[in-house]
Amino acid sequence: MANQLGLPAGLSEYIRKSSLREDEVLRQLRETTSELPAGSALQVMPEEGQLLTLLAGLTPARRILEIGTYTGYSTLCLARALAPGGRLVTCDITERWPQIGAEYWTKAGVDGQIDLRVGDATDTLKSLVADEGPGTFDFVFIDADKQRYPGYYESALTLVGDHGLIVVDNTLFFGKVADPDAQDPDTTAIRAFNTLVRDDPRVEMSLVPMADGITLIRKKRRTRE
Numbered sequence: 001m002a003n004q005l006g007l008p009a010g011l012s013e014y015i016r017k018s019s020l021r022e023d024e025v026l027r028q029l030r031e032t033t034s035e036l037p038a039g040s041a042l043q044v045m046p047e048e049g050q051l052l053t054l055l056a057g058l059t060p061a062r063r064i065l066e067i068g069t070y071t072g073y074s075t076l077c078l079a080r081a082l083a084p085g086g087r088l089v090t091c092d093i094t095e096r097w098p099q100i101g102a103e104y105w106t107k108a109g110v111d112g113q114i115d116l117r118v119g120d121a122t123d124t125l126k127s128l129v130a131d132e133g134p135g136t137f138d139f140v141f142i143d144a145d146k147q148r149y150p151g152y153y154e155s156a157l158t159l160v161g162d163h164g165l166i167v168v169d170n171t172l173f174f175g176k177v178a179d180p181d182a183q184d185p186d187t188t189a190i191r192a193f194n195t196l197v198r199d200d201p202r203v204e205m206s207l208v209p210m211a212d213g214i215t216l217i218r219k220k221r222r223t224r225e
Contacts, residue, residue, distance in 0.1 A: 004045065004211060005175050015047065022046045026076060029104040033071045036097075042070055044143065044169065048211040049077035052141060052167065055216075056081035059165055061138040065128070066090040067121050067152050068144030068169075072101020078141060079110035088114050089128065089137075091121045091144075122148065125155035135161040143169035147189040150196055157202065157219070165218050168197075172213025 004012045022030070030046060033039040044052070052074055056064060062083040069075055069092035079088050092098050095118050105111040117124045121144055128136075140156040142149065149168065156166045173190045176182040197205050197215060205217045 004047070005172055005213070006209060019050075020046055021050060025104050025108045026073065029071065029073050029076065029101060032100060033073060036071070036100075039071070044074045044077075045211045046073075048169070048214065049074055051210070051214075053077045053081045055165060055167065056139045059138045059163070061164075062086040063137045063139075064088040065137045065140045065156070065159060067125070067140070067142045067156070068092065069098045069101070069116065070143075071097045072105060074141060074143065075101060075114060076105055076108055076110065078139070079105065079113050080108070082110075082113055086113060089117060090114060091117045091119075091124045093120065094118065121145075122151055122155075125152070125159070129155065129158055132159075134158050135164075137161065138164045140164070140166045141169070142166065146170065146173070146186040146193075149189065149193040153193070153197070153217075160219070162219055162222075165216065168193075168215040168217065170212045171207055171215045172209065174212060177213075 026046065030043065033043045056078050060083050061081060063086065064078050064082060066075055066078060066088065069090045075088065075090050082088060098116050102111065105114055137159045138161055140160050142152050142156060144152065160166055171190060171194055173187055176187045177191050194207065197203065197217060202220060203217050204220055205215060208214045208216060
């Protein structure tokens with residue numbers, strides 16, 4: 001949960017007081033996560049979670065794919081946006097952290113709509129393409145291994161429908177993307193990913209300077225001849 005980049009602390013606090021509608025279940029999960037090593041840095045901001053709920057609801061999303069579960073705060077936000085009868089597939093490399101969130105998914109009454117897939121996300125995505133076919137998801141949220149973002153992005157483009165939305169987290173990466181001295185593998189990977197999406201003629205996109213940077217992507221609409 002990197003803090004809102006580029007805003008004074010007082011203004012960030014005002015925005016939170018004026019707009020955040022985090023309920024008790026989400027608050028408890030966020031506080032539990034913040035006690036973990038690097039928990040606050042790895043978890044999405046509550047304002048971002050609220051935005052995810054809004055965006056997925058606008059789609060509207062009957063099928064949601066999440067790449068990177070962690071303790072499931074964003075999972076819960078997205079599950080609450082599902083259309084009636086909807087389903088959310090969330091992927092993580094381990095059961096350790098999602099198990100923390102599972103208790104809160106149950107409290108919120110959405111556990112029956114969440115399908116947790118544990119394992120290498122690249123393999124999980126290949127299985128989803130093979131088993132369920134292209135264009136079967138309405139909304140995709142990517143928040144996982146930064147160096148694998150290009151591969152996740154390509155899979156997301158295959159799996160999302162023509163009217164769907166892809167949301168990618170951490171695309172400003174703690175502000176390090178603008179620092180030429182920051183040459184660690186994750187920062188350079190995010191820079192390369194941002195260039196990849198910017199130059200991709202298949203999509204429309206916007207990098208939103210909220211939280212740690214959120215990129216919104218959708219396939220270009222086909223024009224009628």
